[in-house]
Amino acid sequence: MGKCNGRCTLVGFCCLQLVAALERQIFDFLGYQWVPILANFLHIMAVILGIFGTIQYRSRYLILYALWLVLWVGWNAFIICFYLEVGHLSQDRDFIMTFNTSLHRSWWMENGPGCLVIPVMNSNLALEDHHVITVTGCLLDYQYIEVVSSAMQIFLALFGFVYACYVSKVFMEEEDSFDFIGGFDSYGYQAPQKMSHLQLQPLYTGILKLLVSINSLYNFWQHC
Template sequence: MGRCDGRCTLVVICSLQLLAVLQRQVFDFLGYQWAPILANFLHIIAVILGVFGTVQVRSRYLILYAVWLVIWVGWNSFIICFYLEVGHLSQDRDFLMTFNTSLHRSWWMENGPGCLVTQVPDSPLAPEDHHVITVSGCLLDYQYIEVVSSALQVFLALFGFVYACYVSKVFLDEEDSFDFIGGFETYGYQPPQKSSHLQLQPLYTSVSPHITQIKLLALY
């Protein structure tokens, strides 16, 4: 047990995925990003199933985890394209991230490293109960922070997918070989066999009368 096999590596990858998605979930909650919040929640459930399937040797859970990772890679690829405004995607479409329930965007827009937020009072562009701000001096723009976060998720998902396929294949091979040799049937319960009862009959010592007579004659 001195080395880490595929199961151990997969558990480590799942643990890193949980840490990464939990910190991302916190910042998405702060930014009221409802679509990423829902996706992160489903990802947390899938990763937990992956850990359970790895520890309890359940290949079906690992297959489900691997299928979700394909969807997760696609979702994070969309996030990267959204913040980089690839094609016809635009960050002005708030409904893609917030389901059109709020005007909030990424939490890093106002709280990024080195960002200086200045409020613009009495701006005609501000909707009701909202205000307009200007952000300047950021060392790293919020969209690049979101891209890096999504790229990390894709990186971990690719490794998780490879190891999930490998470990599930090992589990399936072990199940097939175990069924081939009989499984638990070899060590199944066998009723005790009925033993044949021997009838014991007492042995009696009989003295022949002729021998007795010969002994008596010898005495005379």
């Protein structure tokens, strides 16, 4: 029962991670943030691998899933530090999120709750393919929305890591116990032995005696 509860709980956390990752992927696409888009795609693949490993009793897949969650926690911690501008990190460095292909801008910057966007026309600060805007009246700034999203990803990843380690440990213990009681090991299964020459010797002896008896009977009739 404990194994079933652990598997069901892990599948539930994986489904929550999948929904949260898809939601985040949509908003990152809307904001043209290419580095987070790539990271989200890898995370979605790893979560699907974790679900498959849980359902199919594949401990190796769960180990790979758990290792990816460690990297995922580190990436989301970096996102939090980036939006809060911890240390030398700054949101003005566009190449960090977009491979320096476009202006970094979170979708929540212009579409946050209560935000009022006012474009600044003919500004000397505007680039060739971008415009300058002022955003006012937001109930919650976009950087805090991104921080909350990353914190939720870390929360789900930590629980997923714990349950992935537990379920994979259960799977490996079951595999070891199955081999020990003679599942497919070399001690539990013995191939049928071939008949040796000694086992066939009585049969050959009986046939030889029969032929000798027939020959003696034939010789007896010849003499008669």
